[in-house]
Amino acid sequence: MRSSYQDIKADVLNRIRQNIWPPGANLPGEIELAEEFGCARATVNRAMRELVDEGILERKRKAGTRVKSFPTRKARFTIPLIREEIESTGAAYRYALVDREVIAVPGWLSAQVKIPRNGQVLHLRCMHFASNKPYQLEDRWINLTAIPKAEKQDFEVIGPNEWLVREVPFSEADLSFSATSATQEIADFLDQKEGDAVFTAERTTWLDEDNITHARLYFSQGYKMTTKL
Amino acid sequence: MRSSYQDIKADVLNRIRQNIWPPGANLPGEIELAEEFGCARATVNRAMRELVDEGILERKRKAGTRVKSFPTRKARFTIPLIREEIESTGAAYRYALVDREVIAVPGWLSAQVKIPRNGQVLHLRCMHFASNKPYQLEDRWINLTAIPKAEKQDFEVIGPNEWLVREVPFSEADLSFSATSATQEIADFLDQKEGDAVFTAERTTWLDEDNITHARLYFSQGYKMTTKL
DNA sequence: TGCTAGAATAAATATAGACATAAGAAAAAG
DNA sequence: CTTTTTCTTATGTCTATATTTATTCTAGCA
Structure with missing residues (x-):
């Protein structure tokens, strides 16, 4: 199936939007997801890290990854000249x-x-x-x-x-x-x-x-x- | 020397601050830097990607990595509840x-x-x-x-x-x-x-x-x- | 019961190697 | 001399694997 980290991001976002993974839900571990998407764990990891960065997910070692219950997204402003x-x-x-x-x-x-x-x-x-x-x-x-x-x-x-x-x-x-x-x-x-x-x-x-x-x-x-x- | 991607980020930022790499300067390729820092190319790559994300560097394939001449940094606001x-x-x-x-x-x-x-x-x-x-x-x-x-x-x-x-x-x-x-x-x-x-x-x-x-x-x-x- | 030391686990990071891709540079064609 | 094609190169991405680290969980002890 060859998924890129971008595909994975999009897919995860879709599942959140469709309430397959509602706010607060724990999602499967990286290894499990890697198998599902047919890719390496590092690829899943990158997708997840970026989603954390965007304020969609929370991750903790051992505890796992979950959808933020109150997704406070992060806005970015470019301060231009x-x-x-x-x-x-x-x-x-x-x-x-x-x-x-x-x-x-x-x-x-x-x-x-x-x-x-x-x-x-x-x-x-x-x-x-x-x-x-x-x-x-x-x-x-x-x-x-x-x-x-x-x-x-x-x-x-x-x-x-x-x-x-x-x-x-x-x-x-x-x-x-x-x-x-x-x-x-x-x-x-x-x-x-x-x-x-x-x-x-x-x-x-x-x-x-x-x-x-x-x-x-x-x-x-x-x-x-x-x-x- | 075993550098983590965070060390590399810090080091690159320091060199920019000390004008070793002034605005607009082209910096060495990833392989070269990886050798210098004694780490894998992927590690350098991650450091560089994050610096691009923060608005410090610009990268183009083939052309290489350079310090932004007008470093328009990106501010991030968390829109809280x-x-x-x-x-x-x-x-x-x-x-x-x-x-x-x-x-x-x-x-x-x-x-x-x-x-x-x-x-x-x-x-x-x-x-x-x-x-x-x-x-x-x-x-x-x-x-x-x-x-x-x-x-x-x-x-x-x-x-x-x-x-x-x-x-x-x-x-x-x-x-x-x-x-x-x-x-x-x-x-x-x-x-x-x-x-x-x-x-x-x-x-x-x-x-x-x-x-x-x-x-x-x-x-x-x-x-x-x-x-x- | 409450605390603590240790085991278990999931993410975080690192590595070496591979292929993909964009774009600059050089070579070939007109 | 200009345009087109090909080559080269630096970054972009992915893989498979290993090690480290923060945390939770648990079992043993007081």
């Missing part, structure tokens, strides 16, 4: 630096992230436009203790996000999304009214133990982050 | 059905999703509370043509999300997140003011070709969706 995100819609991308300053770490930032108390940060504000309409306001702090070479960049032509992604590798990042009310200032930048709902992303990036950068991204009205799962 | 999400914070979860009606498919909905024009839908509005404070307003439509048994459920005790997740398997779902302004009605439910920024999730769920359900979830002020990557 803004330029690519905009250009993929067919719109023209334009970048502009609003202001740039080197300052001592503000208190709220040093509290939130591990930057030496007397360290310096590069604070940037930038606008990203799609076909000349405001798309995103980027409010970014770069830790100059960790990335001293950032001070030499003027960021007039290339945005900090793009520069960082290309120049500075990172190990971890925290991301959060929320809805905030536009302050007068933010509203001005985004061409909206004060108090308007703004989709806001916050991102902190680390290289091992060092905080590299922190950014707040304010998206203009109508922005939707979408995915499939 | 609200009850679990709330209980995990230590708060008490409470559910309440606000209203329930069986109606003909509204125009905007039938346009958006594939439901027969004269089909019926079950429209529900529910509240989810965390320690008696409003947490989420759920505005849900269930396609009764696809899921007739939903009509027999009263949804007084168990929420539609929880019921659907347990009773109805699905194949695909579209998800989107945005920031919207609270209407007077939504504000009342969430104990906020009209015009406040509301984090909104919209979800459409499919089983093969049939639309099963569509939901809009309005989160109360201060909600943040977070993840690591």
Whole structure:
């Protein structure tokens, strides 16, 4: 019958959909399934591992494999470069630096992230436009203790996000999304009214133990982050 | 040296961080790496596949493996059951059905999703509370043509999300997140003011070709969706 | 009864070898 | 010189087998 791991995945999913294996059900062991599908155990194993990864199954050694009773699936978002995100819609991308300053770490930032108390940060504000309409306001702090070479960049032509992604590798990042009310200032930048709902992303990036950068991204009205799962 | 696939992943990541393999660089073939790490090709292969999955590497047959020049990493969100999400914070979860009606498919909905024009839908509005404070307003439509048994459920005790997740398997779902302004009605439910920024999730769920359900979830002020990557 | 040490088991990982497949590179044909 | 065909190569997948590890189960002991 020669089943590939993809066939097996599809087959298992079908059986779950048809309630042959209802939520919570224990499914046969790998050896048994391998015999049924006429393939090696490793092939079954790969199929199962991927289904675990997708949040469909649970596995425990000795206990076996079961269908998750509450299948909390996992959504994946690709965090794209803004330029690519905009250009993929067919719109023209334009970048502009609003202001740039080197300052001592503000208190709220040093509290939130591990930057030496007397360290310096590069604070940037930038606008990203799609076909000349405001798309995103980027409010970014770069830790100059960790990335001293950032001070030499003027960021007039290339945005900090793009520069960082290309120049500075990172190990971890925290991301959060929320809805905030536009302050007068933010509203001005985004061409909206004060108090308007703004989709806001916050991102902190680390290289091992060092905080590299922190950014707040304010998206203009109508922005939707979408995915499939 | 006996390396596991996890060691190899870590090692490759380190070399990328140390700019031994800068963005865009071609890395050695699997056989070569297997020799270097003193392991089988399959082990290297698994490490590499996972790094591709995480958005660090790109691979092409014949062309080989390279470090992505713009490493757009992939964030993963686990979409939890609200009850679990709330209980995990230590708060008490409470559910309440606000209203329930069986109606003909509204125009905007039938346009958006594939439901027969004269089909019926079950429209529900529910509240989810965390320690008696409003947490989420759920505005849900269930396609009764696809899921007739939903009509027999009263949804007084168990929420539609929880019921659907347990009773109805699905194949695909579209998800989107945005920031919207609270209407007077939504504000009342969430104990906020009209015009406040509301984090909104919209979800459409499919089983093969049939639309099963569509939901809009309005989160109360201060909600943040977070993840690591 | 309750606890613990050990046996049993299923998944997790690793290996060497094989064939399949996509796509770049080189050779042949026009 | 361009197009087409063939060759080559690196990854993709699969197999059969072995070892390791986390857990459950059980039997023996206090």
